[in-house]
Amino acid sequence: MFASSPTFAAIYVQEIALWNEGMPLEKYNANLERSGIQPIPNELPECIIERKYERDIHELGKCLEIMESKLDFTATIKCSGCDTCVKGCPEEALSRECESFRINTARCLGTACRRCEERCPEKMFSISNFKLELPSP
DSSP states (O other): OGGGOHHHHHHHHHHHHHHTTOOOHHHHHHHHHHTTOOOOOSSOOOOOOOOOOSSSSOOOHHHHHHHHHHOEEEEEOOOOOOOHHHHTOTTOOEEEETTEEEEEHHHHTTOOOOHHHHHOTTSOOOGGGOEEEOOOO
16 A cells, blocks of 8 residues: 555655665655655754653553453473572562573563573573463362
């Protein structure tokens, strides 16, 4: 659909050149004007970012609260216990007790960023080691 749009066709290569290839903003604006497209202002007004909530999803809601108590993934990983993986989790979804790790799926929010895995200095931590722990009946 986009490829059939004349505006998209006129601006696509310009966008790649500006954002990926380092084209100067003046050249970008000149090319936009030639195509009849409004240029980007040289000076943008100062933006104020107002962070209303500490987390992206500020309320877990009833459905996610139920999932939090029922869907945990656990793994036993032998490591030095530096907790770099636990400290590196932006959602505080990962916890450790001795050699047992637990991922709280309600807090992870499905982002699958794998920062815990990437930050392990020993490369012992792996998401593929985790298994779903079902609650006891």
